[in-house]
Amino acid sequence: MNDFMTPQETARRASAAVDAAVGAGRDLGLTVTDARVLHDLFSVVVHLAPSPVVARIPVVLPPGTDLDALAHRQRAELDVTRWLAAQGTPVIPPSPLVPREPVRRDGFSMTFWQFVEEDRGREPDYAANAESVAKLHAAMRGYPGRLSFLSAAEPQTLAEDLARLDGRPDLIDPSDLDRARREWRVLEPLVSSRTAFEKAFPGIGIQPIHGDSPPANIFSGADGDLYSDFELVTLGPVEWDLAALGPEIESAYDRGARRNGVRELDGDVLRFVNAVGMLRAIAALALAPQLPVLVEYLGPAVDQWRTTPFAGGMAD
Template sequence: MTDFVTEQQIARRTSAAVDAAVGTGRDLGVTVTDARVLHDLFSVVVHLAPSPVVARIPTVLPHNADLDSLARRQRAELDVTRWLADQGTPVIPPSPLVPREPVRRDGLSMTFWQFVEEDRGKEPDYAANSEIVADLHAAMRAYPGRLSFLSAAEPQVIAESLTLFEKRPDLLGPADLDRARREWQVLEPLVRSRTAFEKAFPGVDLQPVHGDSPPANIFSGVDGDLYADFELVTLGPVEWDLAALGPDLESAYNRGAQRHGMRPLREDVLGFVNAVGMLRALTALALAPQLPVLLEYLNPAVDQWRTMPFAGGLAD
């Protein structure tokens, strides 16, 4: 297949996102003279310097994504992080200098965040990060807003990506696609239905969770660590935030949970979230034509998935 974007096309995509962020920021009264790209993968993240405002513009999205559904997800993230910041939880908050709403421009939907200087010399400590995820869960339990059950699993994206792979064996081969489909038949009912999940895992409480591996999304600021990137915030079991991290980091989380009087992680739920998480990784291959570097990141995950128990051991 030859429909992968080129480096030049990626550069044009990034430039268009920067232009949209700068234009929107100026329209909202933000002084921008030296915009600087901080990050560019699934989203382009732009510091609207010299103002302490960062724009995040999602640019690599499933083919069926629309601006309305993206804005709903962005609005949930803004609401949750604003509430957490108001409670004193260390998060990167929405920028107070612009309206705390998603803003559309040039076919893009963007959000604005407070600029925080990064401590670039600090190496991530994933064990420590996993332990303080329990602090985040304890804080999030009281969040009063409504969140959808396991929306972070993106079941529609998984289903549609599996269909797409029929015509893209270069992304996922027939044997792997067959196994993925059979696994999804087992897992999908538990992802789409809170009732089915609670029947399968009685006694597992559900609560607001980060949704996207928070131990890997803790930002090292010069004044301390901050929880970040709540783009997939959802209602689910706490295990969702520890998917695929392994026994050592699970044990670190359990130490934090014990400190808060919260239950430890359950092995059966971990099996479920690990299986769903691996399917999400597989179906992210559908985005590789937009972001070719994903092949480098995800092909090792495919190799790992082939060695894992079928559907997390949930199949009869």
């Protein structure tokens, strides 16, 4: 089946997102004469220069994505980052130059952020980042807003993406897909129900967490590191934010946890979140027709998953 977007089609998609962001920014009173794409993968991120504003426009989404539901998630991100910034936590904050609300235009739902100059000469130090994430978790414990339990796992979307992979041997071997579906039947109840999770893991606290691998989402600003990309902010165990990053990163987090007064990682919960994280990588293959590079990006994750215990050992 050859339904993969061509480079020309993905370029047109990015151009349409930029045009929508420029138009929305101008409607909001921003001066935009030199828009510049900073990043283009799952989202198009564009600096609306010369205004110190960055628009982020999600462009790779499951078919039939409800833009109202997307906007709800974007509002949570805007509120959490606004609150963290007000507490003095180093985050990339929403832009103060426009209303802190998602904006819909031309079929896109976008958010607007303060432009921060990047220190492009620095290589990420993921161990140091993981230590820092413990401090972020300590700060997030006080967030007063309402968040859903493990919405970052996107259980409905995950199930639908696995279904879309049926009959797609070009994306995943049928035997691998069968295993993934069987694993999801084991793991889904603990993802979808806080009560079931707390019964399976008694004494493991639930709190607001970043939701999307924060050690990999720390922005190297010219004036210091900033936490960024809270698109999947959620309630959950802190282990979720360290899923699939390996023992070295887990140990680094524990050092930060001891220093910042949060609990260290629990091995049983890590096995659970690692297993769910692997399934999310498998399910993401369903988005490869929209983003063909995913086949290459996710190949190593699929190979690693094949070597792991079934459902992370949760079925034992």
